[in-house]
């Protein structure tokens with residue numbers, strides 16, 4: 001293990017949150033992570049989980065997946081990959097055969113300097129598809 005500076009040293013709580021999030025590939029919400037972490041730290045509060053998720057996202061240890069109109073989800077896999085979101089239940093999955101990101105240097109938007117771009121897919125998950 002590399003030596004960490006005191007500023008970045010992880011608390012036990014933050015470590016458990018990170019471990020639990022890295023264990024799954026379901027892109028859980030903060031509430032779901034709270035449920036997972038509570039199995040190991042029964043006295044942790046939801047606020048502590050929220051605060052640590054924000055800190056972990058800021059430090060780049062996890063990804064925060066923002067989406068208008070649905071709950072934020074989190075990803076313990078920070079290597080670049082694409083996501084698909086179910087338009088019915090909000091479930092998020094990893095795209096295992098990614099498509100090439102278009103050349104963003106060709107993109108123009110008046111009044112903006114474009115720095116990055118990403119592709120996000122929408123679809124219907126198996127569970128929702130089988131309910132229709």
Ligand SMILES: [Zn+2]
Nearest residue numbers: 086089125128
């Ligand atoms: Zn669904």
Ligand SMILES: [Zn+2]
Nearest residue numbers: 075077093094
């Ligand atoms: Zn992911």
